[in-house]
Amino acid sequence: MRAEYEATAHALAQITGEPDRLVSNCSQARSVAHRFPYIEPLNHVLAELMRRYRSLAPDEREEQLARLQRGIHRMHQRHSRSAARNRMTPGTAAGRGGLRG
Secondary structure (H helix, E strand, O other): OHHHHHHHHHHHHHHHOOOOOOOOOHHHHHHHHHHHHHHHHHHHHHHHHHHHHHHOOHHHHHHHHHHHHHHHHHHHHHHHHHHHHHHHOOOOOOOOOOOOO
């Protein structure tokens, strides 16, 4: 996996002409940096859920997959409502149209 990552990073650097990703897009780099603390733990949770799912007997998988999908859908709905409230809150960066860089 590490070798594949390195090969991909090298190819991307050759294509873009930039040795570091997002070096020419400061606002995007800042956005990614702010999201990483939230995304990293979710990656670990997803890996654990996949491990558990794969360990189930085939007849148990369909029910568990449906439960997992309902849970993901509920989390997405909560996040969407929260994001919408933040966009409408005056005096916050999000309420002013987002962060500018």
